[in-house]
Amino acid sequence: MFVAWRDLRFAKGRFTLMGTVIVLITLLVGLLSGLTAGLARENVSAITGLPADRLAFAAPPDGRSVSFTDSTVTASQWRDWAARPGVSAAEPLGIRTLNAAAGGRTAAVSAFGTASGSGIAPGGTGPGRVVLSTSAAKELDVTPGDTVRLGTLDAAVAAVSGDASYSHTPVVWTSLGDWQKLGHSGTTPEEQATVIALSGAGADWAAGDAALRTSSKTIDEALGAIGSYQAENGSLQLMRGFLFAISALVIGAFFTVWTIQRSADVAVLKALGASTRYLLKDALGQAVVMLTAGTLFGTGLAVGFGALISGGDVPFVLDPLTVLGPAAVIVVLGVLGAALSIRRITAVDPLTALGSAR
Amino acid sequence: MSLLLDHVTLTYPDGDGRLTALDAVSLDVPAGSLAAVVGPSGSGKSSLLAVAATLVTPDSGRVVVAGTETSSLGPAQKAELRRETVGIVFQQPNLLPSLTALEQLQVMAHLSGRTSRTARERAGELLDAVGLAVQAHRRPHQLSGGQRQRVNIARALMNEPSVLLVDEPTSALDHERGAAVMELLAGLTAERGTATVLVTHDRTHLDRADRVVTVRDGRITEEARV
Numbered sequence: 001m002f003v004a005w006r007d008l009r010f011a012k013g014r015f016t017l018m019g020t021v022i023v024l025i026t027l028l029v030g031l032l033s034g035l036t037a038g039l040a041r042e043n044v045s046a047i048t049g050l051p052a053d054r055l056a057f058a059a060p061p062d063g064r065s066v067s068f069t070d071s072t073v074t075a076s077q078w079r080d081w082a083a084r085p086g087v088s089a090a091e092p093l094g095i096r097t098l099n100a101a102a103g104g105r106t107a108a109v110s111a112f113g114t115a116s117g118s119g120i121a122p123g124g125t126g127p128g129r130v131v132l133s134t135s136a137a138k139e140l141d142v143t144p145g146d147t148v149r150l151g152t153l154d155a156a157v158a159a160v161s162g163d164a165s166y167s168h169t170p171v172v173w174t175s176l177g178d179w180q181k182l183g184h185s186g187t188t189p190e191e192q193a194t195v196i197a198l199s200g201a202g203a204d205w206a207a208g209d210a211a212l213r214t215s216s217k218t219i220d221e222a223l224g225a226i227g228s229y230q231a232e233n234g235s236l237q238l239m240r241g242f243l244f245a246i247s248a249l250v251i252g253a254f255f256t257v258w259t260i261q262r263s264a265d266v267a268v269l270k271a272l273g274a275s276t277r278y279l280l281k282d283a284l285g286q287a288v289v290m291l292t293a294g295t296l297f298g299t300g301l302a303v304g305f306g307a308l309i310s311g312g313d314v315p316f317v318l319d320p321l322t323v324l325g326p327a328a329v330i331v332v333l334g335v336l337g338a339a340l341s342i343r344r345i346t347a348v349d350p351l352t353a354l355g356s357a358r
Numbered sequence: 359m360s361l362l363l364d365h366v367t368l369t370y371p372d373g374d375g376r377l378t379a380l381d382a383v384s385l386d387v388p389a390g391s392l393a394a395v396v397g398p399s400g401s402g403k404s405s406l407l408a409v410a411a412t413l414v415t416p417d418s419g420r421v422v423v424a425g426t427e428t429s430s431l432g433p434a435q436k437a438e439l440r441r442e443t444v445g446i447v448f449q450q451p452n453l454l455p456s457l458t459a460l461e462q463l464q465v466m467a468h469l470s471g472r473t474s475r476t477a478r479e480r481a482g483e484l485l486d487a488v489g490l491a492v493q494a495h496r497r498p499h500q501l502s503g504g505q506r507q508r509v510n511i512a513r514a515l516m517n518e519p520s521v522l523l524v525d526e527p528t529s530a531l532d533h534e535r536g537a538a539v540m541e542l543l544a545g546l547t548a549e550r551g552t553a554t555v556l557v558t559h560d561r562t563h564l565d566r567a568d569r570v571v572t573v574r575d576g577r578i579t580e581e582a583r584v
Contacts, residue, residue, distance in 0.1 A: 002461075002468040003454060010456030010497075268452045271413060272513075273441025274469050275434055351413045353452055354404060354525060 003269070004286035007262075018254045019294040025247045026298025026330055027305070029240060033322040034306045036236040038315030039168075043229040046112060046164035046171045048219060050120050052091070052197035054205060055222040056081060056214040066215050066225045068095055068194060075191040077212050086203030091118045092193030094179040097169055100140060102148045107139040110166040111150055113179020113193065120197050121173045124158035128178070131159045136170035150174065151182045167228055195222075240326070247330050252337030255287060259341055263348050270350035279345050287338035291331050299327045361387045361410055361521045361553045366419035368405055368576075379405035380416065381576040387553040389520065392544055394556045394567035402576040403557040404525065410555060411446055411523050412436040424520035424553075441469050445514030445552070447543075449526040451506035453498040459485060459509045460494040466516035484512040488542060504535040511542060515550070522547065522554040528563060540566040 008015055047055075057066035058073050073092065081090035094113030099106055114121040124131045130148065132140070137160040142148055146157045150172060164171040174182075176193065198205075198216060205216045217225070224230055259266075266279060303323055310316040368380040379402050387393045397403050408414040409421055412428050421428045424443045431439065440446070453462050460481050467477035485494050488508040498506055507527060514522060524543060528536030540563035547554040556567060564570050572580035 002465055002473075003456065006454075006456040006461065264452075265454050268448070268454065269465075269469070270437070271411070271440070271446055271448075272466065272469065273437050273439075273444075273517075275437050278469065351408055353448060354408055354411070354413065354446075 001282055001285040001289075003265075004282045004289070008286060008289065014258075015290055018251075019290055019297075021250055021254075022247070022291060022294030022330070022334070023298040023301065025243060025250070026295045026327060027301045029243045029247070029326040029330060030299055030302025030323060031305060032236065032240055032243065033326045034302070034310070034316045034318055035314070036233065036240065037317035037319070037322045038310070039236065040229070040233055041317055042165045042168045042315045043226060043232065044166070044223050046110065046166040047222060047226070049162070049164055050093075050197055050219065052089070052120060052199050052219065054198045054216045054218055055093075056090075056196040056198055056209070056212075056216040057222075057225065059209070059213045059215045066217060066222075067227065068225050069227065071194050071225075072192050073194065073196050073214065077214060078193070078196045080212050081196055081198060081208060081214070084203060084208050087198060087200040087208070089119065089197070089199040091115060091120050091197045092176055092191075093120065093195050093197050094176060094193040095166065095195070096179065096182055097167060098151045098182060100136065100148050100150050100172060102140040102142045102146060105140050107136065108169045109136050109150070109172045110169045111174050111179055111182060112164075112166070112171050113174045113176045113182075115176045122159065122161040124161070125173050125175050126158070127175055128155050129158040129175070130155040130178070131161050131173040132157055133162050133164045133170045133172070134160055135163055135165060136172050139170065148172070150178075153178055153181055167226055244326075244329055244333050248333040248337035250337075251287070251291065251334040252341045255283075255338045255341035256344070259283065259344055263344075264352070266345055266348045267350050267353040270348060271353040276346050280342060283342040283345060284335070284339060287342065288331075288335060291334040291338070295327045295330050295334075298330075299323055360389055360422075360424070361385075361555060362420070362422040363406070363410060364420040364422070366406075366409055366416045366421060368402075368409055368414060368416045378576050380409065382419065383573075383576070383578055384419075385555075385571065385578065387521075387555055389553050390548060390551040391568045392547045392554040392556060392566070394558060394564050394570045395573055396558060396561060396564070396570060397573035399559065401573045403559075403573055405576070406573065407523050407525055407555065407557050410521070411444055412439055441466075442517060443520050445517070445519035445522045447511050447514045447522070447524040447527055449529055451498070451503075451510040453506055453509060453513075455498055458495045458497055459490055459501065459505075462498075462509050462513050463516045466513060470517060481512075481516060484515055485509070488512045504531055504538075507531060507535075507539060508542070511539070511546075515546060518550070519552060522552040524554065524556040526558055526560075527556070528558065528560050533562065536560065537563055 057071040060066050078090045078092045092115055096111050100109040122131045142157050144157050144159055209216050306316055306318040310318050363385040365382045365384055366380050367382050369376040369378050395403050409416050463481035485491055527539050544566040569583045571578055
């Protein structure tokens with residue numbers, strides 16, 4: 001990188017301009033990644049935090065996919081699931097979004113109803129007793145011992161635990177009986193829930209689904225059953241994807257122009273005996289240095305901004321995956337974009353350094 | 359180590375046919391000798407230089423550079439031969455804008471994988487030899503035309519070439535500076551024992567050459583010892 005380093009120092013303005021573009025793109029991608037992860041957490045953390053291997057939904061009609069909104073499972077289904085070989089636990093879980101009120105405050109919450117003694121909810125729930133996530137407690141400004149009103153049900157706050165959230169609403173854990181009183185979605189008098197949380201090793205899930213008219217999904221697959229999650233996450237990931245593509249194109253365009261501008265120098269170096277490999281390494285090294293420096297600076301800014309806003313109301317996740325992941329992708333895509341542009345070095349004819357052949 | 363062109367023919371595509379740039383040209387330049395190649399524009403002077411520098415492969419004939427027959431060499435081997443054995447002084451100095459005068463020479467050592475202090479010292483000595491010790495840390499835009507041409511010459515000598523190919527070194531210089539450059543090239547050829555080929559259309563300074571070869575229409579028409 002003998003020439004590349006000196007080019008970087010000599011053409012400061014040009015490389016600073018390009019570096020600034022990389023910094024801004026990295027900052028934008030970093031902020032968008034943190035926001036995407038934050039919104040996703042608010043959408044699904046209650047589901048991803050469940051200590052279960054799979055969730056069994058009521059089998060949807062042909063041609064439709066499972067959905068938390070449309071699913072209703074019955075007591076006979078979760079009891080039969082519990083009795084199947086290889087299944088260690090089959091816990092009913094009711095999910096319903098409603099308004100909660102305490103004092104003069106109201107908040108939209110998701111009521112998660114679980115059977116007594118169930119291992120999937122924090123301890124403390126029971127008839128007339130609920131456990132609030134910290135966000136719900138904060139929004140309603142309640143502490144253990146206070147009373148909250150969930151729909152038509154008054155319940156005592158037994159504890160405040162965890163920060164589970166579902167479909168952008170904080171979770172309130174209730175007993176299954178209380179949850180069922182909040183609204184009966186089926187037409188049969190049988191005890192009901194939304195899904196069954198299944199655990200076990202070696203169980204034949206497909207056979208169970210066929211026998212019990214359910215559709216069991218892994219936790220990751222089940223996230224797709226939250227309607228808002230797919231649309232929201234899909235849109236944000238598409239924006240991230242476009243930003244990645246734009247960064248690769250911008251970097252590729254810069255190095256295309258840069259390589260064309262210095263083709264006379266490349267011809268001289270070739271005439272002097274520089275191998276094509278040497279020249280490619282030199283140019284690619286230059287791209288890597290610029291990309292790495294720009295990305296590191298942009299990531300630093302994203303971390304700074306993220307730290308400022310993540311403590312407030314903005315859902316923002318600041319962790320290695322949201323910070324370093326996008327940075328690595330930008331570097332890799334940028335190097336690919338640069339490599340495609342730089343390869344025109346191979347076509348430079350050293351004869352041009354001598355002037356036209358006479 | 360000498361330079362030998364033996365019945366070299368070179369043609370270029372020209373419309374539907376081909377233009378003959380060199381027509382069975384033979385030239386033998388022994389070590390320590392300076393051969394000046396003169397002729398009008400389009401006579402084949404620069405084609406001769408390009409063939410000798412292995413930048414162009416002739417249609418037929420042999421090119422032997424410092425004992426190496428070049429016809430069987432691939433692009434990478436030719437690049438290595440140019441790097442290690444051939445020094446090229448370009449018509450325009452062709453200095454890299456981001457490098458100082460010293461670095462213009464150091465880059466030659468770097469291309470050969472030599473990055474030692476010795477290379478830096480040698481670059482300094484060469485700049486001193488061409489009278490540019492004071493300007494060693496200046497970039498091309500901070501040097502005069504004559505100074506740039508002297509850096510161009512010093513760069514060609516950096517890897518101690520056996521063959522020195524010089525293309526119109528005085529075309530951009532006034533008479534006094536042109537004479538100084540010719541004096542320098544003749545001195546370096548004798549002192550370092552290079553086989554030097556100097557292509558020029560300027561007959562003013564030919565007294566510094568050991569012999570003068572005239573090229574016309576791709577053929578050597580006259581050869582005279584000075």
